Amino acid sequence: MRWLRKLFVALLLLASQSVAAAEAEPFAIAGDSVAPANRADFRIEVPAGKDAATFIPVTVINGAERGPVLAMVAGVHGFEFASILAAERLAERIDPKRLSGTVIIVRVANIPGFEGRSPNVNPVDRKNLNRVFPGDPDGTQTERIADVLAREVVARSDFLMDVHSGDGAEFLDAFIGVYGGPLATDFPLALKVARGFGFANIVRYSMETQEQVDRGRSLNRQGVAAGKPTILVEIGQNGSRDPAHVAAIILGVENALKILGMAQGPQPAESSLPARLFEGTVSVRASYDGVFHPVAASPRPLAKGEIIGVVRDYAGREIERLVSPVEGYALYGITGPPVEAGDGVVTIAIPTAAF
Numbered sequence: 158m159r160w161l162r163k164l165f166v167a168l169l170l171l172a173s174q175s176v177a178a179a180e181a182e183p184f185a186i187a188g189d190s191v192a193p194a195n196r197a198d199f200r201i202e203v204p205a206g207k208d209a210a211t212f213i214p215v216t217v218i219n220g221a222e223r224g225p226v227l228a229m230v231a232g233v234h235g236f237e238f239a240s241i242l243a244a245e246r247l248a249e250r251i252d253p254k255r256l257s258g259t260v261i262i263v264r265v266a267n268i269p270g271f272e273g274r275s276p277n278v279n280p281v282d283r284k285n286l287n288r289v290f291p292g293d294p295d296g297t298q299t300e301r302i303a304d305v306l307a308r309e310v311v312a313r314s315d316f317l318m319d320v321h322s323g324d325g326a327e328f329l330d331a332f333i334g335v336y337g338g339p340l341a342t343d344f345p346l347a348l349k350v351a352r353g354f355g356f357a358n359i360v361r362y363s364m365e366t367q368e369q370v371d372r373g374r375s376l377n378r379q380g381v382a383a384g385k386p387t388i389l390v391e392i393g394q395n396g397s398r399d400p401a402h403v404a405a406i407i408l409g410v411e412n413a414l415k416i417l418g419m420a421q422g423p424q425p426a427e428s429s430l431p432a433r434l435f436e437g438t439v440s441v442r443a444s445y446d447g448v449f450h451p452v453a454a455s456p457r458p459l460a461k462g463e464i465i466g467v468v469r470d471y472a473g474r475e476i477e478r479l480v481s482p483v484e485g486y487a488l489y490g491i492t493g494p495p496v497e498a499g500d501g502v503v504t505i506a507i508p509t510a511a512f
């Protein structure tokens with residue numbers, strides 16, 4: 158009978174283990190912890206260094222059951238308001254008791270940029286947070302923010318969503334960027350989540366070389382470097398806070414929760430297929446500082462050789478005429494009039510029939 162008792166004990170052990178596997182555990186972040194089926198708000202400190210300290214406001218929604226960790230990051234650019242307003246709403250709407258897994262919502266990644274109402278850069282050190290990943294704990298403020306985001310948010314996630322808009326003096330057509338190629342992780346899953354947003358445009362960025370991942374590394378490429386399936390969400394322009402754009406981000410994130418198996422409910426409908434697919438982009442850059450006069454400051458198809466706009470000097474003389482080097486679609490760009498040498502005046506997406 159001894160073997161029977163042994164078998165019974167083994168079965169009991171197995172049963173208790175499988176119960177434990179379904180129950181969520183406390184989620185630890187930045188020295189704090191969130192119990193299962195709970196939500197908590199934190200300020201992750203970015204300590205003072207070469208310049209002042211700052212913080213990153215984060216809400217963690219820890220589900221009642223186990224599942225993946227989704228990180229949704231808003232406000233890498235503090236003037237891109239649609240993402241920030243969507244994050245605020247999502248932090249209220251997602252119910253931890255009905256969630257499997259954990260959602261980390263970064264409400265505003267770049268507080269100095271937000272409070273300073275500063276497009277593109279953090280006004281403290283004039284650096285673009287979306288070019289300095291993985292950051293540096295001994296660097297200037299923007300680099301220290303990137304370091305904290307990379308360690309506490311990106312590294313802790315299973316799926317990364319980097320949410321942006323057209324910045325101040327930028328036009329933009331809503332799109333989702335998806336990372337594919339040999340250096341990206343789980344492109345099919347990322348594409349499924351991308352389609353769930355139902356935006357008109359999807360761009361595939363193929364990560365072929367480490368240099369592509371590293372040069373001026375953005376938050377989304379930090380996701381790629383850390384081996385996380387990653388999407389870039391872009392909607393709205395010129396710092397808009399259009400309620401329709403905010404609602405579109407919320408719908409996309411809530412659809413993502415279903416696709417990732419974190420929330421119940423019907424899967425997003427197939428009718429949300431995008432109208433246009435693109436394989437990579439080409440940027441047209443200005444060579445001079447001055448006054449930029451675009452032919453049209455709006456998304457549109459472009460022919461090869463078509464004039465995009467002219468740059469004039471401060472005496473009103475035309476010093477540069479910018480033309481499209483390819484046939485494609487003007488996805489986003491600057492509206493002008495200010496332009497600096499090196500600025501991408503328009504980013505042209507290259508059409509493709511399929512991925």
Ligand SMILES: [Zn+2]
Pocket residue numbers: 233234237321322324
């Ligand atoms: Zn941005």
